[in-house]
Amino acid sequence: MESKSSVYITPKKPVLSASARKIKDNVADWHNLMLKWETYNNDSFNITSKIINLKITADSADKMLLDEALPNKDNITTDKVELDRLCSEVLQTIQNMEKIWTKMEKITATFKGICDLEAYQFPGDISKPTHFHTWPTTLFYEASIKMLNMYKKEMQLKRTIAGDLAHTSDQDLQMVYLSCWLYQPYIDNTIKVLLESMLLETGHRLI
Numbered sequence: 200m201e202s203k204s205s206v207y208i209t210p211k212k213p214v215l216s217a218s219a220r221k222i223k224d225n226v227a228d229w230h231n232l233m234l235k236w237e238t239y240n241n242d243s244f245n246i247t248s249k250i251i252n253l254k255i256t257a258d259s260a261d262k263m264l265l266d267e268a269l270p271n272k273d274n275i276t277t278d279k280v281e282l283d284r285l286c287s288e289v290l291q292t293i294q295n296m297e298k299i300w301t302k303m304e305k306i307t308a309t310f311k312g313i314c315d316l317e318a319y320q321f322p323g324d325i326s327k328p329t330h331f332h333t334w335p336t337t338l339f340y341e342a343s344i345k346m347l348n349m350y351k352k353e354m355q356l357k358r359t360i361a362g363d364l365a366h367t368s369d370q371d372l373q374m375v376y377l378s379c380w381l382y383q384p385y386i387d388n389t390i391k392v393l394l395e396s397m398l399l400e401t402g403h404r405l406i
Contacts, residue, residue, distance in 0.1 A: 353384075
């Protein structure tokens, strides 16, 4: 009698509810937006470095003009044109980063909307659904709020730096601005923990 080979059936993945799908998509969007933000931050750091170098050159040239010791004034004009161009690039990058922040804000609002819907569907002491492993929807919203506030403060800092960078002649202050731009003091390491926790909870990262 011939032995029949065993048949293995791949278990189907559980079908996610509409809220769970939205939460999972939101977490993926958070991840992608943070990567885009870092790209813009690194690019704009290179631009701000050039601005500071040109500013130092321009300030030295202005001093030499006052001393009537500069033989070629055309170089000063060229540097100032380049300075204006670089400042415009920084402002454009900030606008792009503001658009990213607006999208982060919309994601957070979506989490809030799902929380409000579940509060309506499961009022009072009725247990709210857990869509993935252990997190209720409120934890996603709270994490998103914390992350959003970090980026909000960082956005405000970058606006301040961009507004003063090309006008200050204090080289120590310029170095502080450059360091703040690169290291982003308002975005601390806890944001990585929050993001990774959300990615693990929703299955984007394997446990």
